[in-house]
Amino acid sequence: MMPPAIARISPGAPFRSESKVVQLHRVPEIRIQPVADLPVREDGDYVLYWMIAQRRRRANFSLQRAIEWCAQLQKPLVVLEPLRCDYRWASDRIHRFVVDGMRDNAADFADAGVAYHPYVEPQKGKGKGLLAAMEKRACVVITDEYPCFFLPRMVRRAGECATVRMEQVDSNGLLPLRVANKVFGRAVDFRRFLQRTLPQRLSEFPIGDPLRTGVGKGGGVPDEVQKRWPRASSALLQGGAKALAALPIDHDVEPVESMPGGYVAGGERLRRFLADRLECYGDRSHPAANVASGLSPYLHFGHVSVHQVFAGVAKREGWTIAKLREKVDGARGWYGMSEAADGFLDELVTWRELGFNMDWQRKDYDDFESLPEWAKATLSKHATDAREHIYGLDQFATANTHDELWNAAQRQLLQVGTVQNYLRMLWGKKVLEWSRTPEEAWAILVELNNRYALDGRDPNSYSGIGWVFGRYDRPWAPERSVYGMIRYMSSTNTVKKLDMGDYEQRFAR
Numbered sequence: 001m002m003p004p005a006i007a008r009i010s011p012g013a014p015f016r017s018e019s020k021v022v023q024l025h026r027v028p029e030i031r032i033q034p035v036a037d038l039p040v041r042e043d044g045d046y047v048l049y050w051m052i053a054q055r056r057r058r059a060n061f062s063l064q065r066a067i068e069w070c071a072q073l074q075k076p077l078v079v080l081e082p083l084r085c086d087y088r089w090a091s092d093r094i095h096r097f098v099v100d101g102m103r104d105n106a107a108d109f110a111d112a113g114v115a116y117h118p119y120v121e122p123q124k125g126k127g128k129g130l131l132a133a134m135e136k137r138a139c140v141v142i143t144d145e146y147p148c149f150f151l152p153r154m155v156r157r158a159g160e161c162a163t164v165r166m167e168q169v170d171s172n173g174l175l176p177l178r179v180a181n182k183v184f185g186r187a188v189d190f191r192r193f194l195q196r197t198l199p200q201r202l203s204e205f206p207i208g209d210p211l212r213t214g215v216g217k218g219g220g221v222p223d224e225v226q227k228r229w230p231r232a233s234s235a236l237l238q239g240g241a242k243a244l245a246a247l248p249i250d251h252d253v254e255p256v257e258s259m260p261g262g263y264v265a266g267g268e269r270l271r272r273f274l275a276d277r278l279e280c281y282g283d284r285s286h287p288a289a290n291v292a293s294g295l296s297p298y299l300h301f302g303h304v305s306v307h308q309v310f311a312g313v314a315k316r317e318g319w320t321i322a323k324l325r326e327k328v329d330g331a332r333g334w335y336g337m338s339e340a341a342d343g344f345l346d347e348l349v350t351w352r353e354l355g356f357n358m359d360w361q362r363k364d365y366d367d368f369e370s371l372p373e374w375a376k377a378t379l380s381k382h383a384t385d386a387r388e389h390i391y392g393l394d395q396f397a398t399a400n401t402h403d404e405l406w407n408a409a410q411r412q413l414l415q416v417g418t419v420q421n422y423l424r425m426l427w428g429k430k431v432l433e434w435s436r437t438p439e440e441a442w443a444i445l446v447e448l449n450n451r452y453a454l455d456g457r458d459p460n461s462y463s464g465i466g467w468v469f470g471r472y473d474r475p476w477a478p479e480r481s482v483y484g485m486i487r488y489m490s491s492t493n494t495v496k497k498l499d500m501g502d503y504e505q506r507f508a509r
Contacts, residue, residue: 048142411508449464
């Protein structure tokens with residue numbers, strides 16, 4: 001049988017616990033960090049969960065920790081899920097995806113009898129003071145730890161102003177962030193570390209639905225909060241174009257109608273992947289195969305958790321923890337599942353969590369200077385090499401290059417917010433080759449990825465961009481113009497290597 005912790009989580013929407021009675025299992029201490037190490041306000045009105053990264057009710061260590069406090073203090077729960085309008089790259093695409101999740105959460109928390117306040121900032125600065133106002137009535141504040149984008153700074157500032165105990169909870173990966181106390185420079189080294197440390201963590205999964213205990217019900221959002229910072233309108237929560245158009249965000253980057261946000265859509269996508277695509281995942285490099293999971297945006301916004309995905313794969317594979325292979329050599333294929341499932345889990349766990357490993361330990365994760373010394377040296381050596389083609393940000397953004405395969409990949413990003421797995425690597429390499437300097441190429445890739453990709457602004461965004469420039473890789477011979485010893489890729493070889501199907505036609509000009 002699967003370990004009980006994994007068996008508690010069902011991969012199907014709405015990810016309900018399989019047992020009728022959910023026992024309160026404590027969140028592992030290593031996942032809990034004080035932001036403001038202050039006393040609990042025992043005469044407060046509620047426990048406040050400030051939901052900023054793990055935007056879901058189920059399989060959520062942060063919510064589980066809040067419920068622990070509710071049980072201890074005998075207080076109700078209030079959930080605040082805000083969305084500001086002035087974050088960098090704010091757009092209809094990103095806002096709509098998050099608001100879709102708010103719609104799902106509003107129904108889900110109402111069903112559980114828990115007070116939930118979705119707040120979408122209508123103008124810059126209008127949300128100022130909201131958290132402080134809700135904190136004044138709180139016994140304790142729980143929030144999500146997320147090591148990327150503006151969230152760490154926001155949480156740190158909130159902690160500096162707090163008047164009550166505030167904790168952040170790590171729900172980012174199967175491996176808690178603080179188990180690894182160094183930055184890993186290669187996937188094989190991190191995989192070797194996982195092989196030694198992850199097995200014991202597979203018994204520490206979050207509760208499928210901590211609200212089924214009934215703990216946390218009966219609270220309410222203070223009247224003064226509802227009056228000054230009213231919850232998002234029903235029109236906005238339903239994805240109304242007029243309501244979205246009224247917000248001061250980038251309206252040129254349109255929503256992706258084929259990929260709605262929220263845990264309901266994320267759960268459906270996970271089920272389809274497990275049923276129809278996982279067994280063919282070994283063909284994921286070929287655009288014609290169309291077997292990618294499509295889960296990345298849902299993982300990024302916390303609409304689906306990595307624990308839910310792992311549990312779904314394990315259930316489909318009939319997996320037990322006894323099938324884990326005792327490897328410590330860093331080789332792939334150690335989960336003891338099918339080749340396709342093992343390959344998928346290597347992407348989901350090794351490569352995904354490798355990015356988180358770096359981002360929470362290095363503040364310069366998003367900076368060109370964070371690249372390995374050998375990579376910076378070889379790029380510097382060839383920085384003044386002649387380029388056959390040079391394009392600027394506008395030409396890249398509008399898919400206006402001489403290379404139709406690259407243009408198709410960029411149009412896919414523009415239209416659907418993602419780029420096919422293998423072509424994303426080629427997409428990045430060509431920007432390096434066709435930019436005036438490596439530093440300019442870095443800035444262009446950050447801008448393109450974070451503005452248009454639904455899964456942008458994520459540790460894996462910077463892992464992927466960094467890989468283009470040599471991070472997590474090694475020097476490659478022969479030394480080339482522009483690239484130096486950085487791994488080279490070409491559109492011609494890519495077309496020869498892959499089954500492209502009608503990819504270029506689907507994303508033609």
